[in-house]
Amino acid sequence: MNRRVILIFLFVSLLLVTRSFAYFLVTYVVRSGDSIHTISRELGVSMSTIIDFNDLSDPNNIKAGDRLKLPQPDGLIYEVQSGDTIDGIAKLFFAPVKELLSANNLSSSSLINPGQRVFIPMSLINMYQYVPQSTPYRWPVYGVISSSYGWRTHPVNGGASFHSGLDIAAPQGTPIFAASKGVVIAAGVNGGYGNAVDIQHDNGYVTRYGHMSKICVYVGQRVDAGSLIGRVGSTGVSTGPHVHFEVKDPKMNTLDPLSMLPTRDLMYVIRREDDGIAAGGK
Template sequence: MDMDSVIGRQRVSPRRKPVHLNPPAPAPRNRTVPVRGRLSLFTRGRFSRFPLVGAAKGSDGPGSTPRAAAPRPGHSARTAGIAAAAVVAALLSLGAAGGIPARYRAPARVVLHEEPSSREILSRFVSPELGDETDGGPGFEMPPLPVTLAVSTYVVRPGDALSSIAARHGVNLDTLISMNGITDARRIRAGTRLRIPNLSGIVHVVARGESVGSLASRYGVSPTALLDANDLGSAVIRPGQTLFIPGARMSATDLKKALGELVAWPVRGPLSSYFGYRPNPFTGIRQFHNAIDIVAPEGTPVRSAMDGRVADTGYNAIYGNYVILTHPEGYQTLYGHLSKVSVKRGASVQQGTILGAVGTTGYSTGPHLHFSVFKKGSAVDPLKLLK
């Protein structure tokens, strides 16, 4: 058997130059390079410019293994660059889709401050996506730390005043008064030991029916702050229990009373009669006098001793022209023997408002002011309240 009978009349394709992966110059449009043999079917038309994978430069004969085309120099570097660009694009698309927060920036390093703040550490290092407090944005608001009452002692020095002591320790004046149960600040002397709290507030004794919620609502503080200040493990309180109400203030009446400023002199002058029993100036019979008589020239302005409201005005056979005022905390004041009345019923007055003028109307021996103070209907010695 000879070779011609095996291969017949098949024509062996001559060896051709290999086709490059990226030709240096693209062929003109619609121009094809015909290839003889079996490869011509795949290299016509639209595929004429692209090599076949694994295409051989030629063959040495039937059954021979084709030789792969050698890659063009620089192909490996170009492929690596394209792959890196693809990875970056994939990461960016993943961030835009929400896979990785696009705004997230990991801190370069964590710096521990000398005085670490849990608020700063949490907001800047644990949750950087919440923003930095110092960048002007909304940031992250941490709740205030709980504060528990702590008390120190201060000994009053010569020349000290309650207001200066309170300012020196960073608390309100009424806090100092309430904490020490001061009823008359004028009696504080050098050597007195004062209890100084570490925060402003007042002392409250729990009454029957009161609760943490009602006290918080009454004084305008949060129940949590009240519990924290008193280091209470539960909201159960009992009558008679002493609590410190953080941030609460004394009423203006109680503060003025403690400072000796609750009642101001309605008129200045010598006293002709005091509060208590005395002989009646007309009959000589010993009677109780529920006021003080202040001598002053007729026509001298009479001023309101306290803030309040005009409850009544008129004329009485004993007190002559009179004015009655009502005040907070159940106080009332009476001004008698006036020569004239300058206010009307229902009007609001401030301490020092002119009510009328000194006179001698009614049951009187001469120009003077009959001045009475009542607390919840009972007469009180004005001298104990006047500043």
Template sequence: MDMDSVIVGQRIHRRQKPVRIIPSANAFIYTRDNSASRRAERREPVTIANQRPGRRAPAFRWPQFVAQRLSRPSANGAGSGVAAIAPVSLLRAAAAFRQNAAGLGQPNPAGLSGRASQASRLRRIALLAGCALLVILAGAWLIMPVRPAPAVEIGKLELPAPLNLDTYLLEMFRPAEPDSSAPAGELPVMLDTFDYRVAANDTLEAIGRRFGIRVETLISLNTIRDVRRLQAGAILHIPNLDGIIHTVKPGDSLAALARNYDKSIYDLVDVNDLDSEVLSPNQVLFIPGARLPEVELQRALGTLVAWPLTGRISSPFGYRNSPITGVRQFHGGLDIVGPRNTPIGAAMNGRVAETGYSAIYGNFVILTHHDGYQTLYAHLSSIQVRSGQSLSQGTVVGLLGSTGLSTGPHLHFGFYRNGRALDPISMLPRR
């Protein structure tokens, strides 16, 4: 039996060298690794032109083909067609069918070789392996224990793990908390004042506490020379921020004032609502946050000069009859009587300019103070300071005595400015 009797309706011409088999549109030829496959490579390709005219090529199915061939009567008319088919050929055909059916489950597309089918199978295997890996990773993530999100610090926001979108958005858009290290109150951008009428028994210190303003601010803004003379019914200007008044002098500039008071030019311009940086002499400016010099504050409070000794005044400032000679002459100080060796305190802050002994004043000490002021302490029994020493108000400069021209223990206290004698009573606080 030859292959023409097996493949019905197909015309195959033998060729001497193998050619590529091109299946027709309605039939498929499966390659085989056995001798039947090698014989098929030497056949002429099956085309529609080789089919019989007017006959449609049947679908190529191995089981149906085998069933039809087995049911066909033999050539000699005896029995079924089983004896007409070589057992070896049927076995090879069945083996080829199983081999191709065990592949991808469908025939190879037209024009693809066995190598292309193998590459397709490898791609499917790789795809299945990738999908399995993703499933494994997803399962591991789902069974992973959930840990609480770490604490979030403002300014160093980090995404919690696992991500909670609601918490993240709340932290991102939460308003910033105020800085506790910042100053308690920011300076207003412009000075504003209101009037206050002083009531009976009011003090400047009590008024300042009531409105949250320093005493020195009220002194400067209202040009108070002596707070002890504040009277009921007086009108005070109460500002909305602390600071002092500065009267512009020739040559002053905003840059110089800002440098002297350690402020910015913009603060001075904003607070005083200036239209220009050019200043005029006698122009009044408010310096925000500035402090009064200690001397001016002490003068207004009445504490600039302190009594060096508490005692009776035996001889005032001015002309008098000398207790030694009886001659009328000028007395350039104040005599204060007290017990011998009573401590004598410095009337003001200052520096020791001179110490020594005089035939008239006995043991003496001269102190130099601000603005050309000087004080003299005479008739001391002993000196307790040295030249060049800096002193604060109340520091003991010596002990009360009766050295020099003296009729008894007393202190001669002199007050000078630029070398001219002043009445100490005009400088000392009332007692």
């Protein structure tokens, strides 16, 4: 009986005993020959989830004997911030509210408190994302635009400066998703961008995501649109939690990201029973 079968057996057994859990953690002891890819396949947990739960600085350098914490089922944790609501958290993960409540055994009248941990099953994440039909990219994060592309007064030094991207403010720990499929070509500290990730897309364009609190991908990793790549933070030169989203053409000229994204009322959309969509929040 392999490890995945054992885990499924334990999961089902726990489910029969109690319905009061959203998820449980297992400890996986890395074996000789293991890689993040093989562990991901064997346990049915995405590579980004493994990195996110274990703060792996170099996922390609795990070694026999390392102990990894993995959620069952696959999913992500969000730590409630002051002022958060379940509706708001659902939008951060592009997830449906009703199913999120059910997954955490909460009701619409349940209170949530700062520091509380909410589990979002992977099966719910990005269910309510808008899949672009006429633009190259989806919104990488649900939030509020705090600074646009172009000339501005720099928020830190007060001087005139050209802002090469779009700042989207969101609570600390909000997930950041790849705007389109591609390959991670940079992941680490990048000057004033703080913790940042660059993705080269199949059309030769590059997107950058800056000021992360946590990076959940590694250089060389192939990602899809909507793959978790990190968490919102305020690293580097920053005045508060946000993601700096930047788009560069194949000649490395920056472009206004708003020209490449769906309209703001399509950040979060609700699927109707007829498979149509409706704006679910700006």
